[in-house]
Amino acid sequence: GAVVSQHPSRVICKSGTSVKIECRSLDFQATTMFWYRQFPKQSLMLMATSNEGSKATYEQGVEKDKFLINHASLTLSTLTVTSAHPEDSSFYICSATGTGGFYNEQFFGPGTRLTVL
Amino acid sequence: DQQVKQNSPSLSVQEGRISILNCDYTNSMFDYFLWYKKYPAEGPTFLISISSIKDKNEDGRFTVFLNKSAKHLSLHIVPSQPGDSAVYFCAGMDSNYQLIWGAGTKLIIKP
Numbered sequence: 448g449a450v451v452s453q454h455p456s457r458v459i460c461k462s463g464t465s466v467k468i469e470c471r472s473l474d475f476q477a478t479t480m481f482w483y484r485q486f487p488k489q490s491l492m493l494m495a496t497s498n499e500g501s502k503a504t505y506e507q508g509v510e511k512d513k514f515l516i517n518h519a520s521l522t523l524s525t526l527t528v529t530s531a532h533p534e535d536s537s538f539y540i541c542s543a544t545g546t547g548g549f550y551n552e553q554f555f556g557p558g559t560r561l562t563v564l
Numbered sequence: 565d566q567q568v569k570q571n572s573p574s575l576s577v578q579e580g581r582i583s584i585l586n587c588d589y590t591n592s593m594f595d596y597f598l599w600y601k602k603y604p605a606e607g608p609t610f611l612i613s614i615s616s617i618k619d620k621n622e623d624g625r626f627t628v629f630l631n632k633s634a635k636h637l638s639l640h641i642v643p644s645q646p647g648d649s650a651v652y653f654c655a656g657m658d659s660n661y662q663l664i665w666g667a668g669t670k671l672i673i674k675p
Binding site: 453481490493496540542554555556558560 | 665
């Protein structure tokens, strides 16, 4: 099956700093990548959808200037949490869907746990 | 409006027995339905999917049934094993590859 990796798996940062999370598709071309955030005891919340080479589409209520998403290649998307605050602490998960046999499934990364002090 | 509902927050099943996880949906435009399994502090792992044109898909111990007229799908795990203890999410996928998630059901397999 397809593999999606995320880096880092865990990150701790100080309030006011920016953090970049990478999402990579390892063995397929990811035409579309999704970024989710998980709140405790809740299911995943879709933050944004990004297609390779174009601007991300953000869900209602998600600040695009705070959560910068870049999908510059078919194997890499990045989420940058700018000027992070403690309320941004969460579990961020990316997923990818691609071409050919991968078009009808989302393959999820292992997630990144962000803690903002 | 919840388009995908998992009405049972938790389910406890004896090891070796069948686990049945249920999911209801309201959006008749979903093309696919997917089941994911999630352990604490990990990302969801894809389990099994079913196209909206089918009524059953089987993969090893996992079988998903789809009843379009009732807008209901279920995941059967048989036999249940301790490693199956996790939170299971069902999701509907629309034509734009957007996943609409249920709230999840915590499955506990008792030894």
